[in-house]
Amino acid sequence: MKLSAIAALVLPASVAITTLGATPSLAGTPTWVTTEGITRNELNYTVSNTQSTDWVYATQAITAPFGTGITDNRRKTLSYATGAPQFAYDSSNNPYFLSLGVGGTAFFDFGTQFLPEITLWETTDGNKSRQSDYNEQVDVYVAVDQGSLSGNALTTRLEDNTIWTLLGDVKNITDGAYNNRYGATIKSKDSSIANSLYRYVKLVDKSQNTGGRDGFDVNAIAVKGVSQSVPEPASILGLLAFGAFGVSSTLKGKQQNAK
Numbered sequence: 001m002k003l004s005a006i007a008a009l010v011l012p013a014s015v016a017i018t019t020l021g022a023t024p025s026l027a028g029t030p031t032w033v034t035t036e037g038i039t040r041n042e043l044n045y046t047v048s049n050t051q052s053t054d055w056v057y058a059t060q061a062i063t064a065p066f067g068t069g070i071t072d073n074r075r076k077t078l079s080y081a082t083g084a085p086q087f088a089y090d091s092s093n094n095p096y097f098l099s100l101g102v103g104g105t106a107f108f109d110f111g112t113q114f115l116p117e118i119t120l121w122e123t124t125d126g127n128k129s130r131q132s133d134y135n136e137q138v139d140v141y142v143a144v145d146q147g148s149l150s151g152n153a154l155t156t157r158l159e160d161n162t163i164w165t166l167l168g169d170v171k172n173i174t175d176g177a178y179n180n181r182y183g184a185t186i187k188s189k190d191s192s193i194a195n196s197l198y199r200y201v202k203l204v205d206k207s208q209n210t211g212g213r214d215g216f217d218v219n220a221i222a223v224k225g226v227s228q229s230v231p232e233p234a235s236i237l238g239l240l241a242f243g244a245f246g247v248s249s250t251l252k253g254k255q256q257n258a259k
Helices: 151-158 233-258
Strands: 045-048 055-057 105-122 137-143 165-171 184-188 198-205 217-225
Touching (some): 045 165, 055 105, 105 137, 105 165
Antiparallel strands (some): 055 217, 105 184, 105 198
């Protein structure tokens, strides 16, 4: 999408994000304009605007096969989509978001496993009354942990479409991803995956290639983290065996003391 130049750290009301307290931590204190909550029901997922205390933000954008329409290379800075939501521009007019480009793709790692519940914040210039030229959307996919793979080997693996599960799509305007303080959260309703754990997210831009757009602009992305990891079966058996040994040793000690 086209974004007008902003000389100072001032945002239009449509992209303003307010401070949420401890979660998430946001840069500065921009003005927030309240908007109605938007929920869209689909066959296997929902998109809604709610705050979560379990948000875990992306720690790394691994690679991004960019799409078309990006004229400012600063918008290709992968790190701009990591961490908590922030101002769209700094005082020097540097953008703080990652443009996917029309048809582009980005992969995200969160450093931990998570449930299939993804929240997106998108940057869009203008205001809600004139958004017809800026309708943009992404398909959201998840993938499980890929073990010890790293570097180029991990990148190659993430480019394999067979490892990904599609959750659904998020629209910047319809779903409020561009102007809701809590972003737009997509959540699986498919019982076969709703309680599964994943490690990576893939976003694929599905915006129309018209009007000089540069695709969905990712300000931030978060997942629903799990409070603690579930021990492997072997670990559980080891703990049980250790516990049984401890009980046995205690009983033997008591019997010897009683003699």
